Amino acid sequence: MKSTLYITAKVLPGNRIEIQSPSLSVGETVEVVILVPEANPDSVEDGNLFLEQRLAFLKLPIAERRRILESQAEKILAHYQQDSD
Template sequence: MKETCYFTTTIQAGNRLEIDLPNFSIGQTVEVIIITETPNVDPQPIDRSAFLKLPIADRHRILEQQAEAALPHYQQDTEWQEWLNVDIAEIHA
């Protein structure tokens, strides 16, 4: 089983990262995941036919960026979740 610890730190001179881990053993292997804030960039609209002509890797990258940009909205505004379990028959009744 993997245990998760959460730390916040800053990048040091020389682009180095320092984390003090007093509860770990010397030589112990750990996984490090780095999550950074991405600057808010206004998305450029793209023509659908031009989008479909892009290589699949580029399309995935663009869709991933758009999903990450939309995530804070859906985390803060949870009203959309009320519609997940709506019975359509109730709406038309």
């Protein structure tokens, strides 16, 4: 089973990203996924908030995520079942 580690990082000079974690071992192979929020011309904070909300959702227990997704699916199902005539 894979464990997940969520870290927010800043891009360093030279377009580098540095990740440090005491739970990682030297020489260990890890997978890295980088999520870059879309630039929002009105406010950079809005993009960061959206990313924070997504990360918060991913940190929820799987049962809670399934409950939320099921609720959203039920709402959108009604929309798609509407007769468009």
